[in-house]
Amino acid sequence: xxxxxxxxxxxxxxxxxxxxxxxxxxxxxxxxxxxxxxxxxxxxxxxxxxxxxxxxxxxxxxxxxxxxxxxxxxxxxxxxxxxxxxxxxxxxxxxxxxxxxxxxxxxxxxxxxxxxxxxxxxxxxxxxxxxxxxxxxxxxxxxxxxxxxxxxxxxxxxxxxxxxxxxxxxxxxxxxxxxxxxxxxxxxxxxxxxxxxxxxxxxxxxxxxxxxxxxxxxxxxxxxxxxxxxxxxxxxxxxxxxxxxxxxxxxxxxxxxxxxxxxxxxxxxxxxxxxxxxxxxxxxxxxxxxxxxxxxxxxxxxxxxxxxxxxxxxxxxxxxxxxxxxxxxxxxxxxxxxxxxxxxxxxxxxxxxxxxxxxxxxxxxxxxxxxxxxxxxxxxxxxxxxxxxxxxxxxxxxxxxxxxxxxxxxxxxxxxxxxxxxxxxxxxxxxxxxxxxxxxxxxxxxxxxxxxxxxxxxxxxxxxxxxxxxxxxxxxxxxxxxxxxxxxxxxxxxxxxxxxxxxxx
Amino acid sequence: xxxxxxxxxxxxxxxxxxxxxxxxxxxxxxxxxxxxxxxxxxxxxxxxxxxxxxxxxxxxxxxxxxxxxxxxxxxxxxxxxxxxxxxxxxxxxxxxxxxxxxxxxxxxxxxxxxxxxxxxxxxxxxxxxxxxxxxxxxxxxxxxxxxxxxxxxxxxxxxxxxxxxxxxxxxxxxxxxxxxxxxxxxxxxxxxxxxxxxxxxxxxxxxxxxxxxxxxxxxxxxxxxxxxxxxxxxxxxxxxxxxxxxxxxxxxxxxxxxxxxxxxxxxxxxxxxxxxxxxxxxxxxxxxxxxxxxxxxxxxxxxxxxxxxxxxxxxxxxxxxxxxxxxxxxxxxxxxxxxxxxxxxxxxxxxxxxxxxxxxxxxxxxxxxxxxxxxxxxxxxxxxxxxxxxxxxxxxxxxxxxxxxxxxxxxxxxxxxxxxxxxx
Numbered sequence: 001x002x003x004x005x006x007x008x009x010x011x012x013x014x015x016x017x018x019x020x021x022x023x024x025x026x027x028x029x030x031x032x033x034x035x036x037x038x039x040x041x042x043x044x045x046x047x048x049x050x051x052x053x054x055x056x057x058x059x060x061x062x063x064x065x066x067x068x069x070x071x072x073x074x075x076x077x078x079x080x081x082x083x084x085x086x087x088x089x090x091x092x093x094x095x096x097x098x099x100x101x102x103x104x105x106x107x108x109x110x111x112x113x114x115x116x117x118x119x120x121x122x123x124x125x126x127x128x129x130x131x132x133x134x135x136x137x138x139x140x141x142x143x144x145x146x147x148x149x150x151x152x153x154x155x156x157x158x159x160x161x162x163x164x165x166x167x168x169x170x171x172x173x174x175x176x177x178x179x180x181x182x183x184x185x186x187x188x189x190x191x192x193x194x195x196x197x198x199x200x201x202x203x204x205x206x207x208x209x210x211x212x213x214x215x216x217x218x219x220x221x222x223x224x225x226x227x228x229x230x231x232x233x234x235x236x237x238x239x240x241x242x243x244x245x246x247x248x249x250x251x252x253x254x255x256x257x258x259x260x261x262x263x264x265x266x267x268x269x270x271x272x273x274x275x276x277x278x279x280x281x282x283x284x285x286x287x288x289x290x291x292x293x294x295x296x297x298x299x300x301x302x303x304x305x306x307x308x309x310x311x312x313x314x315x316x317x318x319x320x321x322x323x324x325x326x327x328x329x330x331x332x333x334x335x336x337x338x339x340x341x342x343x344x345x346x347x348x349x350x351x352x353x354x355x356x357x358x359x360x361x362x363x364x365x366x367x368x369x370x371x372x373x374x375x376x377x378x379x380x381x382x383x384x385x386x387x388x389x390x391x392x393x394x395x396x397x398x399x400x401x402x403x404x405x406x407x408x409x410x411x412x413x414x415x416x417x418x419x420x421x422x423x424x425x426x427x428x429x430x431x432x433x434x435x436x437x438x439x440x441x442x443x444x445x446x447x448x449x450x451x452x453x454x455x456x457x458x459x460x461x462x463x464x465x466x467x468x469x470x471x472x473x474x475x476x477x478x479x480x481x482x483x484x485x486x487x488x489x490x491x492x493x494x495x496x497x498x499x500x501x502x503x504x505x
Numbered sequence: 506x507x508x509x510x511x512x513x514x515x516x517x518x519x520x521x522x523x524x525x526x527x528x529x530x531x532x533x534x535x536x537x538x539x540x541x542x543x544x545x546x547x548x549x550x551x552x553x554x555x556x557x558x559x560x561x562x563x564x565x566x567x568x569x570x571x572x573x574x575x576x577x578x579x580x581x582x583x584x585x586x587x588x589x590x591x592x593x594x595x596x597x598x599x600x601x602x603x604x605x606x607x608x609x610x611x612x613x614x615x616x617x618x619x620x621x622x623x624x625x626x627x628x629x630x631x632x633x634x635x636x637x638x639x640x641x642x643x644x645x646x647x648x649x650x651x652x653x654x655x656x657x658x659x660x661x662x663x664x665x666x667x668x669x670x671x672x673x674x675x676x677x678x679x680x681x682x683x684x685x686x687x688x689x690x691x692x693x694x695x696x697x698x699x700x701x702x703x704x705x706x707x708x709x710x711x712x713x714x715x716x717x718x719x720x721x722x723x724x725x726x727x728x729x730x731x732x733x734x735x736x737x738x739x740x741x742x743x744x745x746x747x748x749x750x751x752x753x754x755x756x757x758x759x760x761x762x763x764x765x766x767x768x769x770x771x772x773x774x775x776x777x778x779x780x781x782x783x784x785x786x787x788x789x790x791x792x793x794x795x796x797x798x799x800x801x802x803x804x805x806x807x808x809x810x811x812x813x814x815x816x817x818x819x820x821x822x823x824x825x826x827x828x829x830x831x832x833x834x835x836x837x838x839x840x841x842x843x844x845x846x847x848x849x850x851x852x853x854x855x856x857x858x859x860x861x862x863x864x865x866x867x868x869x870x871x872x873x874x875x876x877x878x879x880x881x882x883x884x885x886x887x888x889x890x891x892x893x894x895x896x897x898x899x900x901x902x903x904x905x906x907x908x909x910x911x912x913x914x915x916x917x918x919x920x921x922x923x924x925x926x927x928x929x
Contacts, residue, residue, distance in 0.1 A: 073559055404846070419861035422828065428856040431562075434841070434871040435849040446866040447858045 021264035021295065025107065029156070029238050032089035038062060041210055044089050048179045048213075051186060061199035061209035068203045074366040075395045075427060076335045078271070078308065086273060088211045090238040091158040149260070150175055152216045152232040156241055159214045164228065171227050173257075174219040178246050181217035188219055192250055196279040196316040196343070204275040204337075205312040208244045212277065215245035220255035220286075229485055234263040234274075236296070236307065242273040249279070251286035253319060258289040258485060263296050263332070269305045271334060276311045284319030284346065289327070291484055292340075296332035303362025303391070306334025313340035317349035320375075325352040327483045330367060339397065341370035344378035344406075351380040354480040359392030359424070368398035368429075373409035373439070383479050384415040388424040399431040402439035409439040417447040418476060514552070520573040521549055524675075525645055528576065533618055533648060537627035545632070545644035553638055560636045563819040563851045564790040569759050570733065574703040578674030581699055585668060588693050588725055589916050592666040595651050600676035602649045611659030611688075617650035617679055626652070629681065629711060633765055633794075639735045643707040646677035657685035657715065664691040667710075673702025673731075679709045686715035686743070691910070696726040696734060697756070704732040709739070716743040716770055721910070722750050725920065728757035730785050737763040742802075744770025751908065752779040753917065754789050755924045764793040768802035768830075777806040778908070780901045780921075783816035783848070784928045790819035797826045797833040804834075809901045810841040812848035813928060822867070823855040830860050837867040842874060842900055898925060 032043055041062055045055040070081075150164035152175065159177030168175045174185060182189050199209040216232045236243050251257050263274075274296065280288050290313075299306030309332075315324035326340040342351025353369035371380035380400065388394035394417065402409035417426035428445045458468035481489050514522070525546045532542065553570060554561035584596035584603075593607045595614060606614045620626045630647075632640035651667060667680050684690055698704045706728070714720050728734045734757040742748050754760055766775055775795065783789050795804055810818050820839045841850045854867040874896050882892035898921065905917045 417856075417858070419858065419863075422831070422859075422861045424861070425857065425859045427858065428867070429853065430855075430869070431851070431853050432869055432871060433849070433851040434843055437843045437846050437848065437873045439843070439871060440873075441869070441871040443854070443869040444866070445854070445856060445868075446864075447856055448864050449861050451864075 021297070025110075025237055028092070030091050031087050031238065031241070034087055034240065035084045036086070036088060036211065040088055044211060044213060047089065047091075048182070050179075050182055053190065054182055057194070057199070058210050061206050062211075064200050065203070065206040065210055068206055070203050074337050074397070075393060075429075076337060076364040076366050078335055081273060081308070083207075085240065087238065087241040088244070089213055090156040090241045092155055149229040149231045152177060152230075154214050154216075154232060154234045154245060156236060156238050156243060159216070168227070172221045172224050173226050174217065175230055176217055178212070178215045178217045178248060181248070185217075185219070188250065189217070189248070192279070192281055193248055194279075196281060196314050197277050197312050202312060204310040205277050208246060208275050208277040208312070211242075212244045212246035215247040215276070217247070218249040218257060218259060220251045220257045222252040223254040225255070226257040229258050229260060231260040231262070234261065236272055236274065240270065240272070242275065245276045247276070247278040249288055249290070250281045251283065251288050253284040253286060255286045258291070260291045260293070260485060262293050271306055271308055273308050273310070276313075278311070278313040278340075280315035280324055282315065282317050282319060282322035282324050282349075285321045286319060287323040287325075288315060289325045290315070290340070292328040292330075294328065294330045294332050294336070298332045298361060298363050299334040301361055303334070306363075307332065309333035309336045309338060311338040313338065314343065315341065315351070316343045317346050317351060317378075319349070320346040321348045322346050323350045323352075325354075325483070326369065327354045327480065328356070328367075329480070329484070330355065330357040330365060334363060336363075336365045336367050338367045339369055341372065342380060343372045343374065344380060345374045347375040348377045349375055350378065352483075353380075353382045353384070354483040355384045356387070356477050356480045357385070357394055357396075358387045358389075359394045360390040361392060362390070363392040365393070366395040366397055368396045370399040371401070371411055373400075373402040373406040373411070376405070376407045378406060379410040382411070382413040382415070385477050385480055386415070386417040386426055387420065387473075387477075388417065388426045389420040391423045393425045393427070395427040395429060396445075397429045399433070400441055400443070401431075401433035402436045402441070404435050406436050407438050409436060411441045413443040415445045416476065417445075418473070419447065419449055515567055515570075517570040517573045518549065518553055518567070521642070522546065524573070524576065528646070531648075532646070533621040534624055534627070537624045538621055538630065541627055541630040542645050545641040548632070548638070548641040549645065554636055558636050560792065560821070561638070562853070563821070564761055564788065566638060566761075569788060572703070574674055574705055576675050578676070579672030579700050579702055581670060581672050585670065585695070585697070587664075587666040587668075588695060588723070588920070589664045589666070589691070589912055592664040592693060594666045594668055595653070596668040596670060597650060597676075597678050599671045599674070600649055600678055602651055606651075609661070609663070609665065611656045611661065612665070613654040613656075615652045617652055617681065618648065620652055621647070621649075626681065633739065639707060639737045639761065639763060640709065642735060643677050643679065643709045643737070646675070646707070647679050647709070648677060650679040650681070652681040653683075655682070655684045655688045655690050658687040659685065660689040661691070664693055666693040666695055668695045669706070669708055670695070670697055670699065671704055671706065672699045673704050675705045677707045679711070681711045683713045684715055684718045684720050687717045688715065689719045691721045691723075691913070693723045693725060694738075696724065696728060696736065698728050698732050701729055701731050704728070706732060707735045709737045712738070712740040712748075714740060714742045714746040714748050717745045718743065719747045720749070721908070721913070722748065723913070723917075724750070724752045724762065726752075726754045726756060726760065726762065727920070728760070730756065730758050730787060732757050733759040735761050737765065739765040741767050741769045742773040742775055745772035746770065747774045749776040749778070749908070751917070752777070752791065753782075753920065754780070754791065755782040755920065757787060757789065759788050761790040761792065764791070764795075766793070767796040767798055768804070769798060771799050771801045773799070773802045775802075775804040777804070777808075778904045779806075779808040780904055781808070781810040781818055781820075782901070782921075782924050782928070783810065783812045783818045784814045786815040788817045788819075790821070792819070793822040795822070795824045795835070797824065797830040797835060800829060800831045800833070802830065802833055804836070806837040807904055808839040809904050810839070810850060811844065811897055811901060812841060812850050813844045815845070815847040817848070818850040819852070821853045821855070823857060824865060824867070826856075826858045826860050826863050826865060828859040831862040833860060833863040833865065835863070835865045839869045840900075841871045842897060843871055844873065844897070894925065
C-alpha cells in the first residue's frame with residue numbers, strides 16, 4: 001500500500017532522530033569573543049560599519065536589557081541561559097558582507113545547495129534549471145513572475161548573498177540585508193526600526209536590539225505589488241553562537257509583498273539561542289503576507305541539544321484598510337517561544353494568523369498570537385492547529401483585545417489540538433479582553449484524538465485504516481496549509497506528515 | 506503569592522499583617538492550627554498577588570485592595586429568610602456561628618470554632634498552591650464557620666442554607682461539608698452584608714462528595730457595593746458522584762470567587778453553572794481550576810455574564826486533564842453580553858491536557874445584543890427597552906432553567922428579577 005509507505009516515510013523524516021539538515025560545515029569563521037558587554041556591541045557595530053546613531057540605539061537597548069528579568073510565564077522549562085557564554089558575532093571569514101554570487105565562498109554555496117535553497121538566480125524553486133544564458137532569458141520571460149523567489153541567505157551572523165536584487169530594484173523594491181540597509185538607506189531604517197517592537201519591549205527583543213547582527217530589509221514603495229516572493233533563509237552553523245536577526249518589512253500605501261522565511265541548524269548536543277525580532281509595517285491599503293517554515297534542530301530523541309527559539313514578531317497595520325497575515329509551520333526547535341502579533345491600528349484593518357505547530361520528542365512549544373484591536377471596524381482571524389506527539393508539550397497562547405475605541409472589532413479564533421500518544425501534552429491558553437460593547441469575539445478550542453466516528457466514516461467507504469488516519473490528519477491542518485505559498489505548502493505538507501500507527505485505536 | 510519581594514508594602518498589606526499581630530491571642534486553635542496560620546501570614550508578608558502572577562493576571566489584588574476595614578462590625582439582629590422556602594438555616598453572623606443550630610435528620614452540625622480549638626481541622630487549612638492568596642488570608646484569620654456531615658445514604662428533605670452575613674468590618678469564615686456515600690443534598694451558600702459599611706469577607710467552602718452521592722450547591726453572592734468578597738469553593742468528587750455547582754454573583758465591589766474542583770473517583774460528574782450580573786464601578790472575577798485526575802469523568806461549565814455600567818468582569822477557567830485521566834469529557838463555555846461602552850470583560854479559558862483519549866473543548870464569546878433578535882421583538886411592537894430587557898434576561902435565565910428542580914429555578918429567577926428591577 002503506497003499510502004502507508006508514504007506515511008511511514010514521512011514519520012521518519014520528521015522524527016527527531018531523522019533531522020536531515022543536521023550536518024555542519026567547516027568554514028573559517030571570524031568570531032567575536034564570548035560574552036556580552038558594551039565593548040562587544042561596539043565591535044559588532046564597527047564590523048558592520050554602522051553610523052553612530054545605530055551604535056547609540058544598540059547601547060541604549062543594552063543598558064535597558066541589564067535592568068530586565070527573563071520572562072517565566074510561558075509553559076517552557078529549560079536550564080538558565082548563561083548569556084556570557086555565547087558568541088554574539090560569527091561570520092564566515094571569506095564573506096565580510098553580501099556580494100554578488102560569483103564572489104561567495106563556494107563552500108557556502110554548497111551548504112545552501114545541500115539545503116535545497118536556490119541561490120543561483122536561474123534556479124526556479126519548482127526545480128527547473130536552465131544553464132544556457134539565452135535559455136535563461138527566455139525562461140525569465142516565460143515563467144510566471146511569481147513562480148520565482150528572491151532569497152536573502154543569512155549564515156550565522158551575516159547575510160552572505162541576496163538574489164534578484166537588480167530586478168527588484170527595477171520595480172522600486174528594496175530587498176537587502178539589514179546591515180546594508182543601515183548603510184544605504186539610513187533614513188528608512190531610522191524612521192521604522194523599533195517603531196513596532198520598541199527596544200524596551202521584552203527581555204529577548206531588547207537583547208536582540210542590542211546585538212542583532214543581520215536579517216532582511218524589505219521596502220515596497222507606494223502602489224507596488226512586489227513582482228516575486230521574497231525569502232530569507234537562516235542557517236546557524238557555528239558552535240556556541242547566538243543568532244540574533246532583525247527583519248524589517250515596510251509596505252507603503254497600496255503595496256503588496258509576500259515574504260517567506262526558513263531556518264535550519266546543525267545537530268549539536270548543546271542548546272543554541274536564536275532570538276529574532278521581526279517588524280512589519282503596513283500603511284494604507286497595503287498588505288503583507290509573512291510565512292515561516294521553522295525547522296531548527298529540535299534536539300535528539302532524549303531531548304539533548306536543539307535550538308531555543310525565542311522570537312518576537314509583530315506587525316503594525318498602521319494604515320487604514322491594511323492587512324497583515326502570518327502563516328507559520330513550526331516543526332523544529334527544542335523550545336519555541338513565539339507570538340507573531342498584529343496591532344490593528346488603522347480603521348478597517350485586518351490581521352490573520354494561521355499556525356501549525358508540530359512537536360515531537362522532548363520539544364516544547366509555547367506559541368500563538370496577539371491581535372490588538374485599536375482602530376474601528378478591525379477584524380482578525382486566528383486558526384491554530386497543534387499536534388503533539390512523543391514527550392512534547394504543545395501550548396497555544398493567544399490574546400485578543402479590543403480597546404475602548406475599537407468599535408465593531410471582530411475576532412474569530414479556532415484552536416484545535418491533536419494528541420498522539422499518552423506522554424505528551426496539549427494546552428490552550430487564550431486571553432480575551434473586550435473593552436468595547438460593539439466588539440464581537442468568538443473563541444473555540446478543542447482537543448482530541450481522532451474520533452472513532454470520523455475514522456469509521458472514512459473507512460466504511462472502503463479506505464483502509466492507515467490511509468483514513470492520514471486523510472483525517474491532512475484535513476485537520478488543511479485550513480493552514482492553504483494559506484501558504486504553493487512552493488512552501490508542498491514542503492510543509494511533507495514536514496507535518498506524521499504516522500499515527502500504533503498510537504490510535 | 507508573588508515570588509519577588511515587594512519593594513514596599515501597601516496600606517492593605519500592612520493593615521493585614523498588623524491585624525494578625527493584634528488578633529493573634531483571640532484566634533482559636535493552637536499547635537497545628539497556629540503553624541498553618543503562621544505559614545499563611547508569611548505568604549501575605551511576601552506581598553499580595555499582582556498581575557504578574559498568572560492566576561491573578563486580571564485581578565491585581567495588590568493594587569485593587571486599597572484598604573482593609575477594622576474588625577469591629579455593626580449589629581445584626583437575626584438571620585435572613587432563606588433563598589429556598591423551608592430550608593434549615595445555619596447562620597454565621599458577623600463571623601460567628603450559632604450555638605443553637607437547628608436539628609436536621611441525618612446531618613451532624615458542628616461549629617468550626619470547636620474544630621479549630623481542638624485542632625482537628627488543621628490539615629484542611631493548607632493552601633492549594635503558591636498563588637492561593639484567598640486561602641492564605643482565610644487560614645491566617647479564620648475564626649468560625651460550620652462543619653456539616655451528612656450521613657451515608659441520607660436523602661435530605663429540606664435544603665440547608667449556610668448564611669454568611671455581616672454588617673461591615675472583617676470576617677473570615679470556613680464552611681466544611683462532607684456528604685456521605687449515596688446521600689443526596691441541596692446546599693445553599695448565601696453571602697451578603699447588611700448596612701452599607703465597608704466590609705472585607707473571606708470565605709472558604711470545602712466539600713467532599715462521597716461515592717455515588719448527589720449534591721447541588723448554590724452560591725448566592727449579593728454583597729453591597731462597599732464589600733470586598735474573596736471566596737473559594739473547593740470540592741472533591743468521588744466515584745459515580747454528581748456535583749452541580751451554581752454560582753450567582755450579583756453584587757460586591759471587589760469580588761473573586763474561586764472554584765477548585767477535583768474528580769477523585771471514576772464516573773464522577775461535575776457541572777458548573779454561573780451567572781455574573783455586573784453593574785456600577787465594580788470588579789468581579791470568577792476563577793475555576795478543575796482537575797480531571799482519574800479516567801472516565803465528565804464536566805460541563807457554562808458561564809453567562811452581563812456587564813453594565815463601568816463594571817469589569819473576569820472569567821478564568823482551567824481544565825487540567827491528568828495523564829491517566831483517559832476518556833475525560835470536558836466542555837466549557839463562557840458567554841458575555843457587554844452592554845455598556847465603559848464596561849469590560851476579560852476571559853481566559855484554558856485547557857491543559859496530558860491524556861490522549863479525551864474530548865475537551867471550550868468556547869468563549871463576547872458580544873453585544875444581537876440586532877436581529879432586537880429587531881424581531883421590536884417588529885412585534887415591543888419597545889426597545891423592554892425588548893433589550895427580555896433578551897438579556899433570557900440570556901442568563903437559560904442557565905437557570907437547566908436546573909431540574911422547580912423550586913430552585915423559581916427562587917433563582919426571583920433573585921434575577923430583583924437584580925434587574927434595580928439595575929435594569
